[in-house]
Amino acid sequence: MVTAEPPQKAVEVLKTTETKSVEAPEAAPTGETMISVRNMDFNYGTKRALHGINMEIPSRQVTAFIGPSGCGKSTLLRCFNRINDRIAGAHISGGQVVIKGKNIYDADVDTTQLRRQVGMVFQKYNPFPKSIYENVVYGLRINGVKKKSELDEACEYALKAAALWDECKDRLKANAFGLSGGQMQRLCIARAVAVKPDVLLMDEPCSALDPIATLKVEELIVDLKKDYTVVIVTHNMQQARRVAELTAFMYLGELIEFAETDQIFGNPQQKKTEDYVRGQFS
Amino acid sequence: MNEDKPSPSSDFQGLIKPPSFFGLRVDRQSLIKHFFTGSAAVTILTLFLIMYSLLKEGTGFLPTYQFELKVYRQAGLEFCDFIQKPLTENTALLSKLNRAVNADTATLTQKAQARRDALFLAKGRIEEKTARLREAVTEALETAGTPPEKLAQARQALTEANATAVAEEAFPDVYNAEERRQIATDLTAMQPDAAEPPAILKTLSAEFTEQDRIAKEKYAGFLEAVEAFEEATEPIVELHDGIAELAKATKEAAVQQHMAEDAKAQLLAAAESAKTPEAKANFLKEAEATSLEAIDYKGKIEPIVAKLPEYEAMIPPYVAAIKAAMEKVPQKGDTKEATALINEVRKQLPKHLTHAEQSPALMKAWQWDKPIPLIQALTAFLFGGDWITNSSWQDFYGVVPLLTGSLLIAVIALVIALPLSVAAAIYTNQFATPREQELIKPFIEFIQAIPSVVLGFIGISVVGDLIKETSNIPWLQWIPGFPVQERLNMFNAGLLLALMAIPTMFSLAEDAIQNVPRAFSEASEALGATKLQTVFRVIFPASLSGVFAAMLLGLGRIVGETMVVLLVAGNRIAIPDFSDGIGTVFQPAHTLTGIIAQELGEVSKGSSHWQALFMVGILLFSISLFINFVSRKVVKRFQLPKI
Numbered sequence: 024m025v026t027a028e029p030p031q032k033a034v035e036v037l038k039t040t041e042t043k044s045v046e047a048p049e050a051a052p053t054g055e056t057m058i059s060v061r062n063m064d065f066n067y068g069t070k071r072a073l074h075g076i077n078m079e080i081p082s083r084q085v086t087a088f089i090g091p092s093g094c095g096k097s098t099l100l101r102c103f104n105r106i107n108d109r110i111a112g113a114h115i116s117g118g119q120v121v122i123k124g125k126n127i128y129d130a131d132v133d134t135t136q137l138r139r140q141v142g143m144v145f146q147k148y149n150p151f152p153k154s155i156y157e158n159v160v161y162g163l164r165i166n167g168v169k170k171k172s173e174l175d176e177a178c179e180y181a182l183k184a185a186a187l188w189d190e191c192k193d194r195l196k197a198n199a200f201g202l203s204g205g206q207m208q209r210l211c212i213a214r215a216v217a218v219k220p221d222v223l224l225m226d227e228p229c230s231a232l233d234p235i236a237t238l239k240v241e242e243l244i245v246d247l248k249k250d251y252t253v254v255i256v257t258h259n260m261q262q263a264r265r266v267a268e269l270t271a272f273m274y275l276g277e278l279i280e281f282a283e284t285d286q287i288f289g290n291p292q293q294k295k296t297e298d299y300v301r302g303q304f305s
Numbered sequence: 306m307n308e309d310k311p312s313p314s315s316d317f318q319g320l321i322k323p324p325s326f327f328g329l330r331v332d333r334q335s336l337i338k339h340f341f342t343g344s345a346a347v348t349i350l351t352l353f354l355i356m357y358s359l360l361k362e363g364t365g366f367l368p369t370y371q372f373e374l375k376v377y378r379q380a381g382l383e384f385c386d387f388i389q390k391p392l393t394e395n396t397a398l399l400s401k402l403n404r405a406v407n408a409d410t411a412t413l414t415q416k417a418q419a420r421r422d423a424l425f426l427a428k429g430r431i432e433e434k435t436a437r438l439r440e441a442v443t444e445a446l447e448t449a450g451t452p453p454e455k456l457a458q459a460r461q462a463l464t465e466a467n468a469t470a471v472a473e474e475a476f477p478d479v480y481n482a483e484e485r486r487q488i489a490t491d492l493t494a495m496q497p498d499a500a501e502p503p504a505i506l507k508t509l510s511a512e513f514t515e516q517d518r519i520a521k522e523k524y525a526g527f528l529e530a531v532e533a534f535e536e537a538t539e540p541i542v543e544l545h546d547g548i549a550e551l552a553k554a555t556k557e558a559a560v561q562q563h564m565a566e567d568a569k570a571q572l573l574a575a576a577e578s579a580k581t582p583e584a585k586a587n588f589l590k591e592a593e594a595t596s597l598e599a600i601d602y603k604g605k606i607e608p609i610v611a612k613l614p615e616y617e618a619m620i621p622p623y624v625a626a627i628k629a630a631m632e633k634v635p636q637k638g639d640t641k642e643a644t645a646l647i648n649e650v651r652k653q654l655p656k657h658l659t660h661a662e663q664s665p666a667l668m669k670a671w672q673w674d675k676p677i678p679l680i681q682a683l684t685a686f687l688f689g690g691d692w693i694t695n696s697s698w699q700d701f702y703g704v705v706p707l708l709t710g711s712l713l714i715a716v717i718a719l720v721i722a723l724p725l726s727v728a729a730a731i732y733t734n735q736f737a738t739p740r741e742q743e744l745i746k747p748f749i750e751f752i753q754a755i756p757s758v759v760l761g762f763i764g765i766s767v768v769g770d771l772i773k774e775t776s777n778i779p780w781l782q783w784i785p786g787f788p789v790q791e792r793l794n795m796f797n798a799g800l801l802l803a804l805m806a807i808p809t810m811f812s813l814a815e816d817a818i819q820n821v822p823r824a825f826s827e828a829s830e831a832l833g834a835t836k837l838q839t840v841f842r843v844i845f846p847a848s849l850s851g852v853f854a855a856m857l858l859g860l861g862r863i864v865g866e867t868m869v870v871l872l873v874a875g876n877r878i879a880i881p882d883f884s885d886g887i888g889t890v891f892q893p894a895h896t897l898t899g900i901i902a903q904e905l906g907e908v909s910k911g912s913s914h915w916q917a918l919f920m921v922g923i924l925l926f927s928i929s930l931f932i933n934f935v936s937r938k939v940v941k942r943f944q945l946p947k948i
Binding site: 109149 | 822825831833838842846
């Protein structure tokens with residue numbers, strides 16, 4: 024098995040184990056480890072999907088996962104907010120995933136609280152059949168926020184963060200399905216951002232979009248890293264090069280190489296990585 | 306691609322249609338296609354045939370009913386009904402007063418009556434047990450020359466048997482010890498040839514008579530008032546009966562004439578199509594012989610209308626008499642029942658008196674020759690409040706009582722079934738484990754397998770009693786409509802119909818929830834929503850259109866259901882009395898479906914009644930069509946956009 028070296032200088036394990044507030048993005052300074060995966064194995068039933076993953080994902084940077092289909096990059100991403108729990112039989116069979124000092128697979132972890140801090144954007148845009156406004160404030164409403172001013176503020180903040188404010192500030196009450204595909208995906212990002220999570224997971228967010236919409240979302244991702252730790256799964260190596268500081272290459276459930284993006288694409292240390300980024304994979 | 310180029314001829318071969326199929330000059334594909342087209346066509350054709358036959362039978366109703374209403378007016382029956390209406394009200398009020406009087410007098414006579422009746426029953430039972438020995442004694446008496454010792458022996462045997470039977474009797478606890486002894490002696494001594502009934506029986510009867518007299522005396526004022534109430538109507542009844550007789554005779558004549566007209570038309574038609582000239586001449590002669598004297602409606606109506614001033618003169622004394630009678634009725638009865646009845650009468654009385662006072666004015670405005678347009682036959686059907694058939698006076702086909710019954714039962718069923726089935730669907734789809742799902746779904750769908758007649762049977766034998774018993778529990782009396790009078794009522798029917806609709810609604814609602822894209826729930830959970838929040842904020846709202854369609858299709862099933870309502874709804878043809886509020890649901894009713902099932906088998910084909918039932922069928926059909934139409938619209942309108 025190939026060991027994946029942490030890309031940054033030695034990163035200290037965070038000492039605090041306490042849970043954090045919603046305003047958390049400011050809490051972790053840039054470059055410190057946000058997510059730390061330690062020797063993790065993951066199974067779908069009896070089938071092992073991930074083997075001995077070790078990685079340290081720094082905060083407020085964009086980290087990209089690349090690899091051929093079925094290599095487990097989406098599975099790994101989905102481990103970070105435990106959305107994999109929805110699938111019957113899916114479970115972590117060894118190791119830990121530590122986010123801000125707490126192993127999120129501990130028995131006492133409240134998954135709903137976890138998901139409020141680790142937001143997610145899916146491959147296929149999936150707004151709710153509600154108005155644009157209601158989509159954005161959904162996360163706040165389920166948190167029990169009722170005050171109109173607070174909701175309005177969060178809506179404006181999130182839509183601005185997702186670069187959607189100018190396009191739809193005049194039709195917040197319109198149904199979200201009236202938007203274009205790219206707009207809907209940005210709405211989903213706004214929805215995830217509205218609750219101010221620490222981490223934003225993106226599972227191939229541009230695969231259903233046309234090139235222009237893709238460009239817009241990519242710009243947005245680069246923008247978002249000012250405040251959020253972004254982890255993105257992508258099939259598109261150019262996209263990884265454009266948006267990510269760090270890139271992880273995965274193959275058959277293993278993490279082959281994890282390093283700065285320039286290194287992965289310019290000077291890969293592993294033969295498999297080299298083959299893959301040069302397009303010589305069979 | 307093949308290596309070497311195929312020759313053009315062989316390539317072309319494959320493109321030619323196979324020449325025949327079973328020797329027919331058609332290819333297999335189009336034959337199968339035509340088979341499917343034919344199947345669809347047959348289905349649609351059948352639907353059209355059903356609609357056609359319904360409409361054909363039903364539309365004939367309007368002219369028929371128009372004619373009947375015309376006769377009703379021209380013969381003066383309508384005129385008589387102006388008088389009949391206050392009379393009917395009077396009868397209803399009177400029956401209430403009578404019940405009130407009985408309830409009051411019963412308090413005094415009840416005990417004596419019970420004592421007397423229990424003894425009578427015991428005597429009957431003992432006589433039955435000793436019947437054979439009694440016969441023996443009678444026979445011995447009748448046969449001349451029976452030795453006295455033999456007679457004495459028979460008497461002795463009878464007395465012994467009497468004693469045993471008396472010992473077996475369990476007398477109710479209404480007699481004191483002295484009376485018990487007396488009873489035992491008297492009953493044991495009973496002989497078939499005794500000239501008088503046992504002495505004790507006579508005593509008890511006398512006691513009852515005395516009590517009855519006392520009661521009558523005590524409530525003399527009340528009784529007198531009731532009597533006065535009854536007598537006040539007598540002159541009016543007399544007058545009404547007199548003119549009703551006349552009107553009815555005219556009506557009969559009109560009906561006869563109508564039938565004769567029909568017969569003549571038939572004869573003429575037969576003459577048209579007759580084969581030989583002789584036959585034709587015969588038919589024509591016969592048609593000629595049919596007398597068609599025009600009925601002199603005007604002449605016949607005059608003596609009826611002439612009674613109007615007489616009737617008008619009767620009204621003020623009547624009103625005065627009723628008012629006087631009501632003054633004698635006590636303010637409140639001595640029993641709860643009587644008080645309730647008296648209060649009811651007092652409440653309804655002003656309305657009744659107004660009706661009576663207004664009737665002459667209505668009759669003055671009435672005209673015997675005012676025409677009845679065809680549309681009035683339709684409105685009388687759709688908005689008429691009476692469904693009266695096989696009446697010796699006049700048949701009315703007003704569908705309102707049936708329609709309200711049907712709709713009310715449907716609403717009750719829906720109110721019960723909707724929350725149950727939707728909640729069950731949400732649970733099964735969202736919360737149940739796969740094992741539970743496997744268990745719940747077949748069980749709920751199994752309900753559909755119960756034949757509706759069996760459900761009706763359960764409604765009569767189990768649910769009816771259950772409702773009645775529950776309604777008598779004292780601490781449940783705050784529920785409107787309790788205690789329930791009728792075992793078979795709309796609530797009972799609604800309950801069973803709900804049960805029948807649940808499988809349909811559950812399955813469709815479950816499908817609707819299942820069809821909500823997984824992406825929605827995933828997105829919601831990724832935002833930190835709990836399962837419940839996801840279900841109620843995202844999944845259920847997204848499935849609403851499907852749930853609504855499920856509700857409407859369930860409603861369609863409920864409205865069209867026949868057997869259960871026929872058996873369980875109580876079949877009282879009357880518009881429910883909505884003054885009971887929610888308690889109205891415990892009244893019996895009849896329904897559109899039930900009336901067809903009940904009456905269609907018994908009416909003669911082609912009669913107005915028959916046609917009216919077809920009209921009811923058309924109405925039902927339209928309701929179902931409307932429900933289906935709306936549900937399709939709703940599903941289309943609120944369909945989730947495809948993403």
